[in-house]
């Protein structure tokens with residue numbers, strides 16, 4: 001059994017397929033994508049967003065939503081109790097549901 005999941009990240013649409021033997025399993029699998037659509041950059045309002053993945057120090061795997069205009073990003077976190085469950089980081093103490101967008105820091109990037 002397959003379940004098709006669509007996430008809108010800015011103006012782009014990402015299609016995911018999860019598989020399982022029965023309805024319970026496919027829904028459990030789909031909950032690994034524990035995040036909502038991201039309509040626009042939280043910093044500049046651009047819809048020119050994409051998903052990026054990288055590995056830092058050869059061990060830490062990051063997935064983020066990146067703004068291609070201001071280069072800000074918001075990183076996915078993984079649940080402590082189940083590291084297959086990805087969610088988008090929220091601002092601590094911010095408004096409810098406000099994503100933790102970080103401005104691009106050119107000093108932090110080693111080209």
Ligand SMILES: [Zn+2]
Nearest residue numbers: 041044067070
């Ligand atoms: Zn932006």
